[in-house]
Amino acid sequence: MVNAFNPANAENLDAGLRALLARRQKVLGPSYKLFYEEPVHLVRAEGVYMFDAQGNRYLDVYNNVPSVGHCHPHVVEAITKQVATLNTHTRYLHELILTYAEKLIGTFPPELSNVMFTCTGSETSDLALRVARNFTGATGIIVTETAYHGITSAVSEISPSLGEHVPLGQHVRTVPAPDSLRGEGADVGETFARNVQAAIDDLKRHGVKVAALIVDTIFSSDGVYADPAGFLAPAVDAIRRAGGVFIADEVQPGFGRTGDAMWGFQRHGVVPDLVIMGKPMGNGLPIAGMIAKPEVLQDFALRARYFNTFGGNPVCCAAGLAVLEVMENEQLMQNAKSVGSYMKQGLAELARQYTSIGQVRGAGFFIGVDLVKDQESHEPDPDFAIRLVNGLRKRFILIGASGPEGHVLKIRPPLPFSRQNAEHFLSAMEDALREESARQ
Amino acid sequence: MVNAFNPANAENLDAGLRALLARRQKVLGPSYKLFYEEPVHLVRAEGVYMFDAQGNRYLDVYNNVPSVGHCHPHVVEAITKQVATLNTHTRYLHELILTYAEKLIGTFPPELSNVMFTCTGSETSDLALRVARNFTGATGIIVTETAYHGITSAVSEISPSLGEHVPLGQHVRTVPAPDSLRGEGADVGETFARNVQAAIDDLKRHGVKVAALIVDTIFSSDGVYADPAGFLAPAVDAIRRAGGVFIADEVQPGFGRTGDAMWGFQRHGVVPDLVIMGKPMGNGLPIAGMIAKPEVLQDFALRARYFNTFGGNPVCCAAGLAVLEVMENEQLMQNAKSVGSYMKQGLAELARQYTSIGQVRGAGFFIGVDLVKDQESHEPDPDFAIRLVNGLRKRFILIGASGPEGHVLKIRPPLPFSRQNAEHFLSAMEDALREESARQ
Numbered sequence: 001m002v003n004a005f006n007p008a009n010a011e012n013l014d015a016g017l018r019a020l021l022a023r024r025q026k027v028l029g030p031s032y033k034l035f036y037e038e039p040v041h042l043v044r045a046e047g048v049y050m051f052d053a054q055g056n057r058y059l060d061v062y063n064n065v066p067s068v069g070h071c072h073p074h075v076v077e078a079i080t081k082q083v084a085t086l087n088t089h090t091r092y093l094h095e096l097i098l099t100y101a102e103k104l105i106g107t108f109p110p111e112l113s114n115v116m117f118t119c120t121g122s123e124t125s126d127l128a129l130r131v132a133r134n135f136t137g138a139t140g141i142i143v144t145e146t147a148y149h150g151i152t153s154a155v156s157e158i159s160p161s162l163g164e165h166v167p168l169g170q171h172v173r174t175v176p177a178p179d180s181l182r183g184e185g186a187d188v189g190e191t192f193a194r195n196v197q198a199a200i201d202d203l204k205r206h207g208v209k210v211a212a213l214i215v216d217t218i219f220s221s222d223g224v225y226a227d228p229a230g231f232l233a234p235a236v237d238a239i240r241r242a243g244g245v246f247i248a249d250e251v252q253p254g255f256g257r258t259g260d261a262m263w264g265f266q267r268h269g270v271v272p273d274l275v276i277m278g279k280p281m282g283n284g285l286p287i288a289g290m291i292a293k294p295e296v297l298q299d300f301a302l303r304a305r306y307f308n309t310f311g312g313n314p315v316c317c318a319a320g321l322a323v324l325e326v327m328e329n330e331q332l333m334q335n336a337k338s339v340g341s342y343m344k345q346g347l348a349e350l351a352r353q354y355t356s357i358g359q360v361r362g363a364g365f366f367i368g369v370d371l372v373k374d375q376e377s378h379e380p381d382p383d384f385a386i387r388l389v390n391g392l393r394k395r396f397i398l399i400g401a402s403g404p405e406g407h408v409l410k411i412r413p414p415l416p417f418s419r420q421n422a423e424h425f426l427s428a429m430e431d432a433l434r435e436e437s438a439r440q
Numbered sequence: 441m442v443n444a445f446n447p448a449n450a451e452n453l454d455a456g457l458r459a460l461l462a463r464r465q466k467v468l469g470p471s472y473k474l475f476y477e478e479p480v481h482l483v484r485a486e487g488v489y490m491f492d493a494q495g496n497r498y499l500d501v502y503n504n505v506p507s508v509g510h511c512h513p514h515v516v517e518a519i520t521k522q523v524a525t526l527n528t529h530t531r532y533l534h535e536l537i538l539t540y541a542e543k544l545i546g547t548f549p550p551e552l553s554n555v556m557f558t559c560t561g562s563e564t565s566d567l568a569l570r571v572a573r574n575f576t577g578a579t580g581i582i583v584t585e586t587a588y589h590g591i592t593s594a595v596s597e598i599s600p601s602l603g604e605h606v607p608l609g610q611h612v613r614t615v616p617a618p619d620s621l622r623g624e625g626a627d628v629g630e631t632f633a634r635n636v637q638a639a640i641d642d643l644k645r646h647g648v649k650v651a652a653l654i655v656d657t658i659f660s661s662d663g664v665y666a667d668p669a670g671f672l673a674p675a676v677d678a679i680r681r682a683g684g685v686f687i688a689d690e691v692q693p694g695f696g697r698t699g700d701a702m703w704g705f706q707r708h709g710v711v712p713d714l715v716i717m718g719k720p721m722g723n724g725l726p727i728a729g730m731i732a733k734p735e736v737l738q739d740f741a742l743r744a745r746y747f748n749t750f751g752g753n754p755v756c757c758a759a760g761l762a763v764l765e766v767m768e769n770e771q772l773m774q775n776a777k778s779v780g781s782y783m784k785q786g787l788a789e790l791a792r793q794y795t796s797i798g799q800v801r802g803a804g805f806f807i808g809v810d811l812v813k814d815q816e817s818h819e820p821d822p823d824f825a826i827r828l829v830n831g832l833r834k835r836f837i838l839i840g841a842s843g844p845e846g847h848v849l850k851i852r853p854p855l856p857f858s859r860q861n862a863e864h865f866l867s868a869m870e871d872a873l874r875e876e877s878a879r880q
Contacts, residue, residue: 001745020533027541028752029554029734031741032530041533044526063528065749071524080520084511086484087724088503090472093460093481101467114469119559119726120750126566126592151746152566153594165743279749284527286559286726286750294469301471303605305441306591309505309719310560310726312468 002382002406003389005034016053017041035400037390045070048414048421050398061413061425062398064366067255067280068326069416075283078322079315087315090117091307100317103324105291107262109271112291114301117312119286121251121278122150127290127306128214128274129154132245134300135273138209139171142199142239146177146404148221149214149249149276158214161221161404171208173199177222177404178231181359181370182378189231196235200242212274213239213246217264218253223403224361224368224410226258232268245273245296251288252366255280256327256415259337259364267363282319286310332415336364339422343367343411346426354433356384356440365417368402369409380407384436391432397425442822442846443829445474456493457481475840477830485510488854488861490838501853501865502838504806507695507720508766509856515723518762519755527755530557530747537752540761545731547702547764549711552731554741557752559726561691561718562590567730567746568654568714569594572685574740575713578649579611582639582679586617586844588661589654589689589716598654601661611648613639617662617844618671621799621810622818629671636675640682652714653679653686657704658693663843664801664808664850666698672708685713685736691728692806695720696767696855699777699804707803722759726750772855776804779862783807783851786866794873796824796880805857808842809849820847824876831872837865 010021017039024032041053047069050058060070068075082096090097101115118124133139141158143149148161156162157169168174175195178188185191200210213235219225236246253264254277260267263275273296278288289311300306310316327333344360344367351357351369358372371388373379385401388409392399402410413421450461457479464472481493487509490498500510508515522536530537541555558564573579581598583589588601596602597609608614615635618628625631640650653675659665676686693704694717700707703715713736718728729751740746750756767773784800784807791797791809798812811828813819825841828849832839842850853861 001747017533020535020538023538023542024533027538027545027553027555028530029556029732029737029741031556031737031744031746033747034533035531039533041535042526042528043534045528050526050528050532065529066527070528071526076520076524079523080516083519083724084516086482086490086511087506088482088485088490088510089505090468091475092490093457093464093474093479094483095460095481098460098463098467102463105467113467115467116469116471120563120748122748123560123563123592130593130596151748152563152592153570154592156570156744162745166745284523284750284753284755286753286756292469297469297471301469304471304596305602305606306471307441307473308560308562308591310724313724313726315724316726 001033002401003035003386005036005039009037013038036393038393040393048417056396058396058398059421059424060398061411062400063414064252064257064412065279066284067415068283068323068332069414072283072326074326075319075322078318079285082315082318087313089309090312094314096314096321097312097317100321103321108291111271111293112275114292114294114297115289116292117287117289118308119310120288121276122152122155123308124276124278124288124290125150125155125249126152128247128276130304131274131292131297131300132212132247134304135296136209136211136244138211138244140203140208140210141169141172142196142210142213143172143174144177144215144219144222145174146222147216171203173203175199177219178225180225180227188228189234192231193234193238197238200238210239210242210244212244214249216249216252217268218258218363218366220252220366220410221402223370223408224366226361226363226366229260229267230269232265233270236270246270247274247276248272249276251276251278255323256333256336257365259333259340262333281323282316283323285316285319287316287320330416336415339417339419340364340367342419343422343426346422350430350433354437356381356437365413365415367411369411371407371409380405382406385409387436388432391436392428395428395432397428441473442841443475443826445476445479449477453478476833478833480833488857496836498836498838499861499864500838501851502840503854504692504697504852505719506724507855508723508763508772509854512723512766514766515759515762518758519725522755522758527753529749530752534754536754536757536761540757543761543764548731551711551733552715554732554734554737555729556732557727557729558748559750560728561716562592562595563748564716564718564728564730565590565595565689566592568687568716570744571714571732571737571740572652572687574744575736576649576651576684578651578684580643580648580650581609581612582636582650582653583612583614584617584655584659584662585614586662587656611643613643615639617659618665619663620665620667628668629674632671633674633678637678640678650679650682650684652684654689656689656692657708658698658803658806660692660806660850661842663810663848664806666801666803666806669700669707670709672705673710676710686710687714687716688712689716691716691718695763696773696776697805699773699780702773721763722756723763725756725759727756727760770856776855779857779859780804780807782859783862783866786862787869790870790873794877796821796877805853805855807851809851811847811849820845822846825849827876828872831876832868835868835872837868
């Protein structure tokens with residue numbers, strides 16, 4: 001994992017942190033990793049700020065789950081009210097799920113008119129695979145080289161970012177991310193489509209019919225690739241020509257984060273067959289879902305029994321509805337666009353001063369800063385990325401890193417992040433860049 | 441699905457229900473099924489009661505998710521407080537997850553000392569499959585004939601209760617449920633173990649090494665099989681002799697429901713290698729988890745990256761901790777034992793009067809009433825089961841049905857169900873039995 005705390009360094013931490021680490025290790029075991037050279041022990045959060053046990057305030061430029069802001073009062077109130085009234089499942093009639101589903105579907109193109117609720121992005125990716133395979137009668141799946149779509153057995157088989165110890169399925173092919181910095185070919189969209197076509201052909205040569213192309217429409221784990229908007233269209237054409245469907249993974253770019261549109265695929269002028277959403281949907285409550293073209297879903301829905309105990313429960317739907325209301329009331333997508341663009345410009349200015357920055361990419365509040373060893377080879381510099389991430393943490397700013405080698409800073413604040421917050425971040429970023437560059 | 445509303449009968453319903461049905465069909469699509477000939481439109485719930493839009497009060501003898509009672513004030517308060525304070529993920533240090541994990545693990549035998557949090561039983565079953573296969577280096581899985589363990593791609597392959605349109609995996613074998621009414625062999629445990637051994641041998645003959653035996657320790661979807669306590673032990677021995685692990689699915693029997701013990705496997709005097717839990721864990725919030733022997737989990741946890749965004753978040757952990765506190769404070773396991781036993785006796789008395797009852801089975805607050813066409817053949821009578829379920833619904837009592845043909849009444853109230861509630865239920869049950877028997 002990028003930016004993981006190394007437990008071997010626990011002795012450098014204070015006694016309180018060491019005690020918590022020992023308790024974690026004992027009951028949670030080794031799957032549970034922590035961020036940062038010095039882990040952060042959090043006790044409360046509000047808006048774009050998080051607070052540790054010593055009362056230090058951190059500017060959150062990382063967490064996309066509490067998307068409308070940590071502990072947003074409107075969302076808290078909606079959850080509080082519903083949890084005291086009724087929390088049950090979808091085999092009884094309940095109106096709130098319908099009100100929410102209608103409002104959510106209203107943010108999509110009209111072809112996408114059915115929703116199925118689950119609890120996590122992983123469950124949703126898994127469901128989308130089942131539906132796509134049922135609809136196409138095929139099994140082949142195409143993903144990008146550092147894709148992450150979740151952690152069920154089936155989904156981990158299409159998530160190369162999980163690393164060499166989690167094998168890809170034999171019916172899975174990967175294509176290079178649409179990398180405009182290091183990729184070959186001048187036209188990103190044409191190159192990406194050509195690679196998808198080659199993957200289709202290779203599957204076919206192995207006797208595997210292709211069921212779906214699935215991409216995160218901002219390519220988060222691949223290192224953030226947003227531009228030029230529209231580049232996805234030729235690849236979507238290619239997958240459909242081969243009889244497959246296009247699945248848009250909107251877990252990261254969805255819910256207005258890109259600033260340009262509610263959903264990342266809309267920036268590319270395409271309409272997916274299935275859409276996966278999750279993380280920010282309930283501002284932290286476990287709710288996720290799949291939006292589908294009815295004709296793609298129909299046969300699966302009629303024949304395969306699918307019931308998700310907690311999926312679409314009234315409390316999670318209340319949270320989901322409140323999130324949409326806050327986004328409207330506070331014009332958060334517009335904020336992501338304007339402040340995100342201001343932030344990206346500020347970072348681009350830093351890129352002109354610091355040769356360690358190879359490229360600044362992204363849309364709205366999803367920005368990637370690609371760190372390189374030099375401006376000629378563009379060789380990734382993951383060590384420098386980690387030093388910056390930890391340098392910012394010392395300055396009470398939370399960000400992360402991503403990309404195949406962890407060399408891309410992942411800048412992804414809650415949506416109410418203001419212009420002042422952006423100035424605060426940019427100034428700390430410049431400071432950290434200066435200090436870490438001097439140590440090079 | 442057992443007890444599913446048939447949309448073709450919508451015209452018999454009042455205009456309000458018809459309007460809700462039309463909205464559901466439009467946005468949710470055909471996967472979403474409703475219970476009962478006349479669906480129930482719920483608006484609030486409290487303790488063991490649920491209320492519909494007309495203000496009718498229903499006695500809840502079905503819902504095991506709101507296990508400590510609908511909208512329990514202590515759980516509501518814990519959620520309300522935490523959701524306004526902090527909701528984040530496990531890559532920062534947070535104390536509540538540790539306090540909860542320690543208390544939860546304290547309810548297990550000492551060998552089972554690691555927990556991994558997820559959001560749903562399905563996610564947990566899927567994780568347990570990954571861990572079991574990683575530990576054993578094998579793929580074969582043995583389940584019961586009407587098992588249900590969840591709805592991911594991998595888990596639906598081991599869930600025969602999903603029906604013929606969801607194929608079992610080629611590495612999956614089923615064994616008959618430990619049926620003391622219709623099964624062959626006087627000794628349930630010996631018969632069950634013999635069947636498990638035959639499945640192991642058959643897998644081997646097909647070149648498949650067995651990874652795990654996984655059972656719901658009260659065999660809910662198979663029709664509720666609880667006795668004689670201890671019958672699981674020989675099958676667990678058999679799977680271990682073959683190099684496989686034993687996975688206890690405690691989603692249904694866990695959290696004190698059987699009255700005899702916190703976990704269903706404890707009634708059988710066995711210690712599983714992995715334990716799956718879910719539904720009642722957060723009284724309705726999506727939280728689930730896997731408890732593991734560290735040596736079984738270790739290699740997977742060290743090598744395969746596994747992170748669950750919402751799993752173990754502070755709000756869901758607060759709900760989980762509050763559930764354990766309420767169970768202690770209100771002695772709910774003891775209540776399940778005493779009132780459950782009273783209820784089972786009352787049902788056994790009805791069985792002496794009504795030949796349509798073939799057997800009353802179960803432990804604590806998980807009781808199955810097996811309905812038969814006659815006392816000689818014990819041929820299942822699913823039609824009569826559905827009539828009773830709907831007859832009780834007309835009497836404002838909510839129960840369900842289960843088993844391979846849906847002929848077993850599923851009686852599974854929230855744990856604070858009192859002796860008076862049991863009397864209320866038994867009296868309505870007698871009434872419904874009398875009326876429906878007269879119509880036979």
